[in-house]
Amino acid sequence: MSQPASLPLVASLLDAPLPASGVAWLDAARRENRAAFAAGGLPDTRVEAWKYTALRGLGQRSFAGGDAAAATRVVDAATFALPGVDGPRLVFVNGVFRADLSAPDALPDGLLLQPLSQALRGDAEPLRFALSRPALVGPIREAADAFVRINAASAGDGVVLRVAAHAKINAPVHLVFIGAAAETELAWHARNLIELGEGASLSLVEHYVSSGEQAQLATLVSDIVLRDGAQLHLAVLQNAALGANLIRRSSLRLHARAQALLHVLELGGALVRHDLQAELVGDEAQLHTRGAFMPHGRQHVDTQLAIRHQALNTTSTSNWRGVANDRARGVFRGAIVVAPGADGSDASLNNKNLLLSPTAEIDTKPELEIYADEVKAAHGATVGQLDERALFYLRSRGIPLAEARALLTAAFCRAVLDDLPNKELREHLSALLIAQLPA
Known part of the structure; x- marks a missing residue:
């Protein structure tokens, strides 16, 4: 079920001007995605994936589309500095690339790193397959893709990152998305396309932070592909302003013998939602995810993890922790599917949670579906208090x-x-x- 297009949020997102790319197929795809968003509206709590995250309050708000002053807003570089992260960097302020804050020069051999807006000004045809559809087809296909569709329609910038086959990128790449205070409440969107070639390796840091207090709405969609034998370490730090609303979808596709290690930290935001979907499509692919979410005050943090084993002898391990206090609410849904033919898969998922006040709430829902033989699989979840x-x-x-x-x-x-x-x-x-x- 969905909420109607007459809601102020839906109306304001539909009223915002679409980015003009000058690329016929991309402009058509954006119009199609906007029409699909208008027809579907927002998901409500009768949609299983949104059962514990109501959008009633957000739906009553309006957001201006884009920020004409984003290129000149003052941002202190100390806002996004991270120890141990001193490699190439792209910075976006309210969804707009900022060359003055970025460090895209002197890239190591085998690394292509550029803003999506710049890539589209060149030969856009290599991006057609990714951008002419909302997102990679993940293991969950529900009527819950409203924000993915509005992102596909409205994202004018983001990241294009490619690592050549067998290239080893030693210095971590830093992707920074900053919500900067503006004269009005804004909605902004970013789309990331990341691919590691056969046998390549990369350390990547995704960083979400704010400059000044604001109550914006941001959507970010990332498609990540790891070819045979590629290795990725991805660290995600989300520390947005306490009034910010942040909706993300990350889709990973791992081919044979590819390995991905993810660490996710959710600290900021008013309403935060992260759909993390992964498909292990090649034999012996490995995915390891670790994460922590710590809502406090009246924050609402929702993590939706879905992993699908589709090939022989694949492995996934997931270890997530949640801590909530005051009147905060945390949501964790972890779903593992072992598809027919994925014999030899080894999957484990664990979610432990602490409630530090009687008014805090954490809803956790582990799911396990097995359609193959000779499989090792385990899942568990707990919600409790500190050990007396x-x-x-x-x-x-x-x-x-x-x-x-x-x-x-x-x-x-x-x-x-x-x-x-x-x-x-x-x-x-x-x-x-x-x-x-x-x-």
Whole structure:
């Protein structure tokens, strides 16, 4: 079911001017996606994937399309600086590429990195397959693609990143998306196209941050393809303003022997939604995801993880932690499908959650569907409070209650960062987790 097109949010998104690319097939695709969005409207809680995330409040708001002043808004580079991340960088402010804040020069051999807007000014034909449809076909196909469609219609910029076959990119690539305070509430959109060639390797950091307080709406869609034997480490840090609304879809496709390691940290935002979908389409592909979400106040953070094993001897492990306090709400849905013929698959998913106040809420739903033989699979989820015995132990050694609670909560969350290979970045993210803990 969907909410009608008469809602202020839907109307404002439909009223925004479409980006003019000058590419006939792309302009046609944008019009088609906008028409599909207008026909479908917004998903409501009767759609299973949106059962715990109501859009009633967001639907009553209007957002101006785009930011004419984005190219000149003042942003302090310290806003997005990260220890251990000093490689090539692309920065977008309110969805607009900022060359003055980026570092796209002196790229290592085998790396193509450019804004989508720049790629479209050249030969756009290589992008046609990806941009003429909303997103990679993921394992979940529900009537919940409204924001993917509006992104496909409205995203005028984003990232095109390609790593040549067998190229090893040592320095991490930094993609920064900044929501900057403006004179009105804005909606902006970005689309990322990322491909690692056969045997290539890359470390990538996606960073969402704010400059000043604002209550914008942003949608971001990423298509990531790993060819045979490619290796990707992706770290995602979301630390947007507390009033921001951020809707993302990340689709990964792993071919034979490809390996992906993901670390995701969700800290900011008012309403945050991340659909993370992965298909293991090649034999012996491996996907490992770790994540933590820590809503507080009245934040709402929703993570939808869907992994589909489609080939022989594929492996996936997922370890996610959630912590909520005050009146915050966290949502985690983890779905694993082992398709017919995917014999020898090994899949495990674990989600543990802590409630630090009686008014906080976390809804978790692990799912497992197996249609193949000789499969190892396990999933589990817990929602509880801090271990009273551990608290007593720490307090008996002279540690005050508040400090003891903070120590246990920090250790609970930091477990998802233990295998992050970049030590400086790992220590920085651990510090951010500790800073997010309730006083």
